[in-house]
Amino acid sequence: MNSLLVAETIWAEIKSANSVTDDHLSILHILFGKNLERATRIVDQRGVKKISGQPSQRSIFQITGESRKKEEYLCFPEHYCACYSFFYDIVNRGEQLCCKHQLAARLAVSLGTCVDVKVSDEQLAELLAKL
Template identity: 70%
Template sequence: MCAGTVSDDHLSILHFLFGKNFERATRIVDQGGVRKLCGTPSGRSLFLVIGESRRKEEYICVPENCCTCYSFFYDIVSRGEELCCKHQLAARLAEAAGAHSEVTVSDERLALLLSSI
């Protein structure tokens, strides 16, 4: 499998593991709702992921660790019912498929965003 491609088998496995969150995450990716912010000069990064509600709220997402959405804190942290939220999954899918926009920002800007979590 080449970088940026996903096989049907992989999609089936992801759907089995994540169910509705996978469907929602793929919609977010398909709609161009994932931006990767890369800090300079450190190279550290995080994602801004658009929600699906009418408000189109943007969530700060570090895919391996956290998301600022309500679902992350309720379903994952408090109840332990999900592996990750749809925004974390969307960020991971977009990164794997190369389907996100990338914006370079200063490390100071990245730090300000992280301090708002």
């Protein structure tokens, strides 16, 4: 079974149980290493916002980074993050499956701990235009 399929299975189990077991964390740590530890810190600090446009319900995630600057990165958890690591480690070098921001978004969604922010579709379009 490939790594992405294993990860998808774990995310689905976490979401259905609305909790994370030690087994889940062990498997995710094998797949994602240090990025998982960093992602859990972001989730613990409530650094994951799900920004949803109204009335379309389209959404993007805004993840607060761990640096002192507390930079915010726009992210589609399964496909894209605007951070440097996404382009360097994932796209360029192919060394990781995803960045810590994508992991934080996936974990927060699975646990139901995202900060939900509702905006107009126009505001969401303006946010997306910055990408």
